[in-house]
Amino acid sequence: MKLFLLSTLIGLLLITNVNAQNGFGDNFNDNTLSCRWTNQVNYDTNKRIAYNLTETDGILRVDVDIMEAYENFQVAFPVIDISSNPVLALRIKSSNDFRLSAYVGDTNEYNTNANIYLDINAGIDFQDYRFDFTGRLLQTFPSDQDVNPKAIITFGFFVNPGSSSYTNTFYMEDVQIGTAGSQNGGIESCILTNLENKSIQHKDKVLMRIFTPLGQEVKPEQTTEGLFIYQYSDGSTDKVMKLE
Numbered sequence: 261m262k263l264f265l266l267s268t269l270i271g272l273l274l275i276t277n278v279n280a281q282n283g284f285g286d287n288f289n290d291n292t293l294s295c296r297w298t299n300q301v302n303y304d305t306n307k308r309i310a311y312n313l314t315e316t317d318g319i320l321r322v323d324v325d326i327m328e329a330y331e332n333f334q335v336a337f338p339v340i341d342i343s344s345n346p347v348l349a350l351r352i353k354s355s356n357d358f359r360l361s362a363y364v365g366d367t368n369e370y371n372t373n374a375n376i377y378l379d380i381n382a383g384i385d386f387q388d389y390r391f392d393f394t395g396r397l398l399q400t401f402p403s404d405q406d407v408n409p410k411a412i413i414t415f416g417f418f419v420n421p422g423s424s425s426y427t428n429t430f431y432m433e434d435v436q437i438g439t440a441g442s443q444n445g446g447i448e449s450c451i452l453t454n455l456e457n458k459s460i461q462h463k464d465k466v467l468m469r470i471f472t473p474l475g476q477e478v479k480p481e482q483t484t485e486g487l488f489i490y491q492y493s494d495g496s497t498d499k500v501m502k503l504e
């Protein structure tokens with residue numbers, strides 16, 4: 261048996277065919293932030309994080325530290341069709357009032373900018389909010405474009421859009437766009453996108469678990485041939501191609 265390291269997995273990812281789902285969500289219940297969420301980094305030289313996202317106790321904590329106007333955070337996912345239910349629903353708890361804008365983006369990289377917003381009311385309990393994009397799937401900057409509801413690949417948020425300075429901590433729960441789909445932020449696919457290319461020769465760490473490229477765990481005796489993801493005791497991973 262021979263072991264080969266793959267230099268890239270992109271080709272395999274590109275041929276993965278998906279039937280479009282009609283929704284995507286995250287209930288934050290697994291207490292592990294899906295890699296599909298992006299902590300937006302400020303555009304200043306210190307690379308501070310404008311939105312620090314932490315998933316704990318089954319909810320998402322968002323520490324906001326804006327220093328530039330229109331900084332945002334978002335989640336990305338495989339293409340979904342929200343044409344039958346173009347609504348983004350979520351629950352928020354905050355000890356301070358603020359304005360929250362939500363946007364959706366499509367495969368053409370058109371997005372609805374920061375035009376659609378709600379005023380979040382301070383309170384000690386979670387409150388329900390809905391962003392209804394019906395008739396509002398329009399990009400107005402940098403050019404006027406229709407955002408395609410059948411090809412949505414991201415949604416995200418601006419806190420106090422346009423403000424160049426703001427700090428707050430709020431909590432998010434049960435975010436859902438469209439209908440059904442993933443309910444855990446797509447974390448099952450993270451093992452692929454977090455991979456780094458490293459030597460499989462490790463003297464100081466132990467192979468702990470093995471996964472298929474789709475994230476399904478397998479036993480060592482099941483890995484006679486094909487591509488596998490090795491996870492080590494320090495949390496690092498390798499892509500390994502095994503041939504008979």
Ligand SMILES: [Ca+2]
Nearest residue numbers: 287288289318
């Ligand atoms: Ca939850």
